[in-house]
Amino acid sequence: MYKVIIVDDEKLLRQGFIHMTDWSVNGFEIVGDASNGIEALELVERYQPDIVVTDIRMPGMDGIELTRILKQRYKDIQVIVLSSYNDFEYVKETLQLGALDYILKPKMQYTDLVNAMEKAKANKHHKELAKDTQSELRKKSMQSFFKSLLCETSQTDEAILEQIIAFSLPLQPGPMRLISIQLELLETNSASDAPQEGEFTNTIVNELQAMLLQQQNGCCFAVNPLQLIVIMNTSEDEYRDLIAPAFAACDVQHWLCVSELFSEFSDIPSVYQRLLALSPYRFYINSGSVMKEAELAELKTSMDLPFKNFNEYIDKQDFPGIYEKVQQFITDSIQTKNYIDPYAIRNGFIEVCYYIIHRLDEMGLEIDELHKRKITFFKSIENTRNVTDCLQVLKHILNEIETFLKDSRNGNYSPTVKSIIYFIHQHYREDISLQSIALQFHLNKSYLSQLFKLQTGETLNNYLINLRIDEAKALLRQSSSNIYTVCQAIGYSNPSYFGQVFKKVVGMKPSEYSKLYNK
Structure with a gap:
């Protein structure tokens, strides 16, 4: 709504103006009326109108002085002047002062008022658009200057x-x-x-x-x-x-x-x-x-992690140990202010994950699921925003890998380990050992030991011992069995040594165990 104030010393005219029509239909609101310029200025201060319709001849302060003051103090207010036939010289003066239009009171019709008010509304709208455009142009010009200030090196x-x-x-x-x-x-x-x-x-x-x-x-x-x-x-x-x-x-x-x-x-x-x-x-x-x-003078563009030093941790499945090594590397860099490019840190952490998976692959583990997950691992590292988040994500990934491998040990062995377990079950009654099994499968003895423990959770020697003792216990529970025949049946040639091993595993001598079941 455009706010309007009516100023005329004739109260009847003011009331007629106010009630002439429903001004709101045309987008106007009569917010006040005054009998002279002094009263009008008080209303203007209070309501901040868009349009003032004023008579020229009034006591106290006439329309000419009111127009002059309005255009000095409130340049955006549109002024419409009401005049008589013999007021033309005064009308000219108000127009020169900035009044928008005038209407002859003796001939004033409803349509004259509406047209004048619409003209005032349109004029104010155009001025506001022009002001907005000018302000926007200045804003764009200033923004352009700021950008040139940052980027143009040729300016003096x-x-x-x-x-x-x-x-x-x-x-x-x-x-x-x-x-x-x-x-x-x-x-x-x-x-x-x-x-x-x-x-x-x-x-x-x-x-x-x-x-x-x-x-x-x-x-x-x-x-x-x-x-x-x-x-x-x-x-x-x-x-x-x-x-x-x-x-x-x-x-x-x-x-x-x-x-x-x-x-x-x-x-x-x-x-x-x-x-x-x-x-x-x-x-x-x-x-x-x-x-x-000055505080970030030493900046490094690469992260040189000693990946080969991780092998012993991977072989022992000590992933917390790997995390501690990486965390210490980052902490030392920060404390010595040898700051590494964040991209290089993220890339370095991705390489840690890739190296671990590659190493597990070399060990013959079935890690297809880890290969499927590795892209997710890499993306989660790439999306970190700070070094703390990056370390936390790496720790979470290492925990996932550790959990996966633990689950794998519960039966999801690699083909190589499955074959070794089958061989042990078929030949445990014979004189077999870690060395002889390594030769049988054309594997390095140390590598075989690490691989077997990684997947089963125990050493090959312990697995063989436990298998033999379980079989010995089953035989000792039979009344017809004696220590010597049991010893021979499970692959031990020396009854004394068998007795030592049995007691260490079971907690009692073979004879004591047999008596529990054969009284």
Whole structure:
């Protein structure tokens, strides 16, 4: 609705105007009426109308003076003048002062009023569009300047300063810092609850810009919805006190990357490029933290993990040991400030997982399921946002591999181990050993021992001993069996040695065990 005030010293005319029609149908609302210019100004202050319809001749303050004051104080208010035949010179004066139109009171018709009001509405609408367009053009022009400030290396300090002055930015030549603020919006359970990136960024930019204007020491703008730039005239750590309040009540993660001091506007592009190179290293720090160029001087582009040193841990199925080694490697790098490129860390963790799976493959294990899962493992590492998450994901993956292998030991043996177990069951009565079985299957004795334990959870020798003793117990429970025949039946040639082994496993001598069942 367009708000309208009627000003005329004739009350009857004002009432007739108000009740002439249902003005709301045409998009108007009569918010007040006054008998002279003084009363009208009070109503204008109170209601902030869009249109004022005023008579010219009135006591106290006439329509000419009212029009003059309105156009000085409230340039956007549209003024329509009511006049008599002999008021034409006064009408001309009001038009020169900025009145939009006039209507002759003696001939005033309903349609004249509506047409004049519609003209005022249209004129105000066009002015608002023009103002919005002009504001938008200035905004785009300023944004273009900011982007050129970061990227164009050929601009002189004089040319940059001219534009700073033209845009009335409170930025002076001399010591300054460039601060890059990287944002990450927190994930929400509902899409409707999630703030729009651009909308949120604009709010932060406006708040920071207002603070900088108040302090007259810098400017702020958005490079994209998730990156802000602040340029400040400061040689101290004032930026902390400025920026922290803007994020105090916000559900957003943010990191500050702060340049060293520089003095020339033309240095801004090179300073910005250095900060861009540092930005990924927020991987190492918590939200709200500050990264300074001087503190991140030692940057490594690769992660050199000693993969071969993991073999003994893989062979023993000691995955917590592998995790501790990797965690210590990362901790040492951070403590010595030898920061590794986050991409290299993620890639290094992926290589750890790949190496473990490859090693298990070489050992002859049936790990088809791990091969299916490895792409999921790799993607989960790639999607981590910081070093803590990356380590937690690696730990989870190693736990998954360990659990899988434990489940495999419950019967899902590799073909090689299955064949060895079958061979042992067929030949345990003979003089067989780890060495003879390794020769039978053309395997290295050490490798065979590691492979068998990895899949079954016990050494091959123990497996053979337990199998023989179980058979001996079954024979000893029979009344016709004696120690010597049992010893020979299960592959032991020395009854004394058999007795020692039996007692160690069962907890009693063979004769004592036999008496339990043959009284």
